[in-house]
Amino acid sequence: MKRVLLMLLILVISISAWAEGEQEVKEFDGTLILGIEKGDLMAAYTATEDNIEEPTDEIMWYRDVVLKDFPYAVEIRAYATDSLNTKMRGDLAGGDAPDVSWDYLGRINEFANSRYAVPIELTEEEQADYYESFLDLCTKDGILYALPATAWAAVMIVNKTLVDSVGMGDILEDNKWTIAEFVNITEAVREKYGSQYYGYATFAVGTGGDYWSSFGWLGAFGAKLYDNGKIVIDSPEGKAALTFMKEMQDTGIFAPGAAGLTHVKNLEAMKTGDIVACGNEPNAVRSTNLADGSGMVEVVQMEWPTAPGVDPVSISMGPDAVMLFKSGDPVREAAALELARYMARAEIQAARCRFASRFPSRRSAMVVLPDNIAWAQAADMIANNGIFDTGIGLTKYAEVRSLWPPTLQAIFTGELTVDEAIDRFVKEGTEILEED
Amino acid sequence: MKKTNFTAWVFLAPALLFFIVFSIYPIIRSIQLSFYEADAISQTFVGFGNYIKVFTTPRILNAFLNTGKFMVVVVPCVTFIPLFIAMIGYRMPTALQTGVRFAYYIPVLTAGPIVAMIWSWLMNPDGVVNFIVGKQVFWLASNPAAFWTLSAMIISVDMGMTIIIYMAALSTVNPELYDAARLDGCNQFQEDLYITIPSILPTVAFMFFVKLVGVSQVWMYPFMMTGGGPNYGTDTVVLEIYLQAFQYGKYGYASAIGVVFTICVAILATIQRRYFKGGTE
Numbered sequence: 018m019k020r021v022l023l024m025l026l027i028l029v030i031s032i033s034a035w036a037e038g039e040q041e042v043k044e045f046d047g048t049l050i051l052g053i054e055k056g057d058l059m060a061a062y063t064a065t066e067d068n069i070e071e072p073t074d075e076i077m078w079y080r081d082v083v084l085k086d087f088p089y090a091v092e093i094r095a096y097a098t099d100s101l102n103t104k105m106r107g108d109l110a111g112g113d114a115p116d117v118s119w120d121y122l123g124r125i126n127e128f129a130n131s132r133y134a135v136p137i138e139l140t141e142e143e144q145a146d147y148y149e150s151f152l153d154l155c156t157k158d159g160i161l162y163a164l165p166a167t168a169w170a171a172v173m174i175v176n177k178t179l180v181d182s183v184g185m186g187d188i189l190e191d192n193k194w195t196i197a198e199f200v201n202i203t204e205a206v207r208e209k210y211g212s213q214y215y216g217y218a219t220f221a222v223g224t225g226g227d228y229w230s231s232f233g234w235l236g237a238f239g240a241k242l243y244d245n246g247k248i249v250i251d252s253p254e255g256k257a258a259l260t261f262m263k264e265m266q267d268t269g270i271f272a273p274g275a276a277g278l279t280h281v282k283n284l285e286a287m288k289t290g291d292i293v294a295c296g297n298e299p300n301a302v303r304s305t306n307l308a309d310g311s312g313m314v315e316v317v318q319m320e321w322p323t324a325p326g327v328d329p330v331s332i333s334m335g336p337d338a339v340m341l342f343k344s345g346d347p348v349r350e351a352a353a354l355e356l357a358r359y360m361a362r363a364e365i366q367a368a369r370c371r372f373a374s375r376f377p378s379r380r381s382a383m384v385v386l387p388d389n390i391a392w393a394q395a396a397d398m399i400a401n402n403g404i405f406d407t408g409i410g411l412t413k414y415a416e417v418r419s420l421w422p423p424t425l426q427a428i429f430t431g432e433l434t435v436d437e438a439i440d441r442f443v444k445e446g447t448e449i450l451e452e453d
Numbered sequence: 454m455k456k457t458n459f460t461a462w463v464f465l466a467p468a469l470l471f472f473i474v475f476s477i478y479p480i481i482r483s484i485q486l487s488f489y490e491a492d493a494i495s496q497t498f499v500g501f502g503n504y505i506k507v508f509t510t511p512r513i514l515n516a517f518l519n520t521g522k523f524m525v526v527v528v529p530c531v532t533f534i535p536l537f538i539a540m541i542g543y544r545m546p547t548a549l550q551t552g553v554r555f556a557y558y559i560p561v562l563t564a565g566p567i568v569a570m571i572w573s574w575l576m577n578p579d580g581v582v583n584f585i586v587g588k589q590v591f592w593l594a595s596n597p598a599a600f601w602t603l604s605a606m607i608i609s610v611d612m613g614m615t616i617i618i619y620m621a622a623l624s625t626v627n628p629e630l631y632d633a634a635r636l637d638g639c640n641q642f643q644e645d646l647y648i649t650i651p652s653i654l655p656t657v658a659f660m661f662f663v664k665l666v667g668v669s670q671v672w673m674y675p676f677m678m679t680g681g682g683p684n685y686g687t688d689t690v691v692l693e694i695y696l697q698a699f700q701y702g703k704y705g706y707a708s709a710i711g712v713v714f715t716i717c718v719a720i721l722a723t724i725q726r727r728y729f730k731g732g733t734e
């Protein structure tokens with residue numbers, strides 16, 4: 018009997034080993050679907066179009082140029098930005114989710130979790146190459162659900178021409194300044210040119226520009242929005258930051274009507290020439306001609322001005338990430354993981370940093386852009402100052418984020434006090450986070 | 454089944470099929486979904502949980518309140534101002550009548566997002582309206598100005614079709630009634646009060662009903678112009694349904710809001726129809 022059992026055991030082990038061996042040699046021979054945000058695709062295509070001998074359309078370009086060395090067939094599915102999550106949910110419900118999705122983490126974090134995503138295990142080499150803070154954004158309950166790609170960063174762009182004209186250009190000599198200096202400059206500008214000039218244009222309509230508009234000011238006071246996935250803006254620093262913003266609005270240092278201003282005001286800030294500073298990405302606003310043709314504005318890049326005792330001010334960042342949707346087919350998922358790794362590899366990150374002034378999540382992709390002083394300055398700021406936690410890695414990030422504009426609006430319109438508005442934000446935001 | 458019935462069913466079948474698939478089924482599915490916490494791939498039964506949340510969430514209750522305010526302000530305006538304009542316009546020469554129809558119908562022909570952009574530009578702090586009034590008013594950035602601005606915009610956009618319908622209704626009034634009234638010494642105001650308005654009252658009642666339902670569903674203009682703000686001041690129920698379902702992926706919760714909202718509108722519509730029915734009798 019023992020001998021029979023032993024024989025059976027050997028047989029089972031042999032079959033298992035054979036089957037395992039068979040699986041190893043099984044190759045993926047289908048077509049992978051890569052979901053990618055259309056705007057991003059277009060941006061990548063437009064930026065490198067000149068390098069293509071025979072430009073086709075952006076999807077063909079992506080397949081033929083970017084993915085040319087990838088071993089498996091890939092179908093590219095471009096999603097419109099505004100409806101990306103809705104379409105993605107529809108594809109999921111219909112059992113037709115892409116194998117790999119590359120998009121802004123603020124959108125795909127809804128899916129980059131245990132319900133939908135395939136966990137990713139990094140090799141030791143990869144682990145060492147990625148910046149830990151980026152990996153943390155893609156990690157939930159200790160499991161990595163997406164590979165971080167490149168990120169934008171929010172810095173302050175200052176109208177040097179305007180500041181020089183009031184004789185205070187020396188403050189801008191290094192890229193650090195204080196809130197007192199910012200206010201002094203703005204007051205001098207307003208005194209010289211009139212009350213239609215402002216220090217800054219914060220805005221509170223939509224969620225498109227909260228990073229540029231308000232998070233910098235939170236960082237300037239050393240306030241945090243999140244800490245370990247919990248909302249902590251109800252701190253003395255948080256209240257001080259929002260009280261300061263309200264005061265600036267009431268005294269005219271910030272452009273009036275912030276409760277109704279949109280990101281457009283921010284983007285146009287240097288073109289109109291009537292604003293001392295605005296928030297934006299490094300290189301997004303360069304020295305430019307005024308819209309009315311009356312002259313030119315020279316801009317410099319600064320850190321956000323800091324409140325007393327705060328140094329340095331943390332930088333808001335938003336990375337793209339690559340995630341794998343579960344398909345239930347291990348062979349397909351293995352091929353998809355290869356595609357995800359291919360998309361997040363250093364070469365692609367470095368290229369993207371070059372043409373879009375973004376910042377890599379991998380050390381090996383940290384490129385030096387010799388002619389790009391703004392980029393180098395921002396890279397230094399990120400390295401030295403740390404990243405402001407916008408909560409971008411949270412599954413409910415987008416929903417909580419939608420509570421922020423009404424919070425600012427309530428403060429700016431005076432309908433709620435700073436304390437009341439913060440309490441409401443914390444209560445509603447925490448309830449949403451607890452649903453997860 | 455009689456042959457005539459069978460033929461009728463055959464002709465009705467395509468329309469019925471569409472109606473069942475695209476109207477009846479979604480309604481039933483929405484009601485079912487409202488009892489679930491539902492996302493893209495899973496549903497968990499939560500009983501009346503979503504409904505309790507609807508009635509205990511200040512943001513949603515505020516959206517119901519705002520929608521009610523829009524209905525109270527906009528529906529009478531888009532029902533009765535066009536009646537007034539149509540009655541004046543109908544007395545004009547034919548060429549001028551065409552002009553009135555054309556002028557008021559243009560906004561109806563213009564795409565909503567374009568209208569929203571034009572109004573946003575007009576009402577901008579640095580816009581034309583503030584230039585005319587000579588001071589900086591935050592039409593879309595303060596409360597209750599944002600509500601009144603949106604109301605004015607919806608009223609201006611929504612009147613064109615109603616004017617056309619009223620003018621068509623006015624053409625059906627028997628002219629002999631006016632002749633008789635004039636012989637009896639009626640002035641123009643009395644003609645309108647005792648002949649014109651009673652004659653077209655069923656049309657007015659119908660338009661009131663249509664506008665009641667239409668205005669209750671306002672969402673595009675707040676979505677585009679204020680995002681429901683400032684501070685939820687122009688947030689509406691349908692905007693919340695859109696946000697909860699398509700922005701936040703909470704299909705069950707959005708369905709519950711939709712069901713409660715449908716019941717509210719149905720109750721209002723029933724009251725309105727009873728009232729107007731009594732009036733016409």
